Amino acid sequence: MPVVVVGLEHRQAPLDLLERVTVAEPDLGKILGTLRDRTNLEESVLLSTCLRTEVYAVVDRFHDAVHEVQELLAHLAGVAADELEPRLSVRFDDDVPAHLFAVASGLESAVPGESEILGQVRRAAERAGEEKVSGPVLAELFQHAVRTGRRVRTETGIARGTTSFSHAAVEVAEDSRPGGLAGARVVVVGAGEMGTGVAQALVGLSPDRRPGELVVANRTAGRADALRQALETAGAGSGSPVPLQTVPFAKAAEAIAAADVVVAAVAAGNRILGPAELAPAGDRSEHPLLVVDLGMPRSVDPAAGSLPGVTLVDIDRLDAAVARAMDERRAEADRARGIVGEEVARYHEAARARGAAPVIAALRARLEEVRRSELDRQRSKFGELPAEGWEGVDAVTRAVLAKVVHDPTVLLKETAGTPRGERLVEALRILFDL
Numbered sequence: 548m549p550v551v552v553v554g555l556e557h558r559q560a561p562l563d564l565l566e567r568v569t570v571a572e573p574d575l576g577k578i579l580g581t582l583r584d585r586t587n588l589e590e591s592v593l594l595s596t597c598l599r600t601e602v603y604a605v606v607d608r609f610h611d612a613v614h615e616v617q618e619l620l621a622h623l624a625g626v627a628a629d630e631l632e633p634r635l636s637v638r639f640d641d642d643v644p645a646h647l648f649a650v651a652s653g654l655e656s657a658v659p660g661e662s663e664i665l666g667q668v669r670r671a672a673e674r675a676g677e678e679k680v681s682g683p684v685l686a687e688l689f690q691h692a693v694r695t696g697r698r699v700r701t702e703t704g705i706a707r708g709t710t711s712f713s714h715a716a717v718e719v720a721e722d723s724r725p726g727g728l729a730g731a732r733v734v735v736v737g738a739g740e741m742g743t744g745v746a747q748a749l750v751g752l753s754p755d756r757r758p759g760e761l762v763v764a765n766r767t768a769g770r771a772d773a774l775r776q777a778l779e780t781a782g783a784g785s786g787s788p789v790p791l792q793t794v795p796f797a798k799a800a801e802a803i804a805a806a807d808v809v810v811a812a813v814a815a816g817n818r819i820l821g822p823a824e825l826a827p828a829g830d831r832s833e834h835p836l837l838v839v840d841l842g843m844p845r846s847v848d849p850a851a852g853s854l855p856g857v858t859l860v861d862i863d864r865l866d867a868a869v870a871r872a873m874d875e876r877r878a879e880a881d882r883a884r885g886i887v888g889e890e891v892a893r894y895h896e897a898a899r900a901r902g903a904a905p906v907i908a909a910l911r912a913r914l915e916e917v918r919r920s921e922l923d924r925q926r927s928k929f930g931e932l933p934a935e936g937w938e939g940v941d942a943v944t945r946a947v948l949a950k951v952v953h954d955p956t957v958l959l960k961e962t963a964g965t966p967r968g969e970r971l972v973e974a975l976r977i978l979f980d981l
Contacts, residue, residue, distance in 0.1 A: 550688070
């Protein structure tokens with residue numbers, strides 16, 4: 548059965564559309580259940596990140612399966628399926644592993660080499676397995692993709708420097724605020740993966756660029772406190788650590804009132820910050836506020852950006868940081884693509900071997916059964932033959948059998964997974980009743 552990937556990604560779809568099809572963690576089970584119920588999808592994995600939502604699937608009828616995924620994505624986006632179609636990317640067969648391995652390696656990200664995507668690929672496969680939606684084909688595909696991503700990070704420098712939206716957000720904040728972040732009061736809303744990355748990037752700035760104060764607001768106090776302790780430990784030997792404070796989300800507005808910069812780093816699925824929280828008086832002209840929204844869907848009400856004294860930056864405006872990252876890591880990206888190419892070839896070779904293995908094993912077993920049966924039948928005719936003679940006969944017949952099956956075995960392995968290979972496998976099954 549063919550493998551396909553159907554989805555929307557940042558290079559082909561606008562931000563507002565990507566925002567609507569992004570599947571938040573609490574909704575994953577429901578959407579995966581919907582995929583499981585689709586007639587033409589034998590296995591599925593849903594990969595939904597801030598700038599891509601893709602369905603990987605082992606399918607029965609190709610066109611019908613693509614249509615089913617397209618309808619699901621259109622439903623999430625709240626548009627007609629034919630309206631979504633021009634924005635869709637559809638890949639199949641050999642293009643699927645090439646695409647997924649590049650995604651896991653950070654080569655398809657808006658920020659090349661970003662660090663979050665590898666974990667997102669791994670978790671997508673794990674969640675599909677937990678929901679009984681995936682199977683052996685996609686499990687192996689995603690496992691190989693994760694191995695490829697790890698190898699790229701180990702053997703290249705693509706992950707150095709700006710490696711995520713978290714790091715890019717800090718760079719953009721520095722560029723967007725006169726005087727950068729030096730001495731600024733910064734509030735990070737969210738202590739999850741993105742919030743942790745932003746906080747680490749802020750603390751890791753050189754002393755002349757660091758904020759004067761960092762406040763982390765989070766719904767779960769324990770996670771915020773754990774992050775604070777980790778950051779304090781990491782910054783203890785830095786010479787001039789950033790003063791850190793954690794507050795519950797309910798008190799975020801108080802911290803924001805005194806802030807110079809706010810980074811919303813949560814995947815809330817709805818707007819959690821708006822004009823009332825960012826500028827209660829409707830005007831921040833006397834105390835300008837820079838707001839960076841990393842949420843997808845966006846967690847800051849776009850209306851806040853029109854308030855006097857409020858500058859709103861979302862992930863659609865990270866182009867400058869991305870361009871710098873591309874220039875810095877172009878050679879490393881080329882090396883990473885070379886590794887991806889090697890791993891794709893290795894995956895296909897392994898897949899061909901796996902596809903041919905059962906019929907090859909069955910063929911060898913059937914011929915070995917015939918060989919032994921015939922030797923046993925002939926023993927009574929050559930009773931005078933000593934044991935050493937029978938050992939020689941056994942060795943010769945085994946050698947002949949190995950030579951007979953060698954060329955068919957090689958051909959089956961080379962053509963496995965191709966139309967010709969499928970015809971050869973079917974012919975062997977019929978000829979030898981395998």
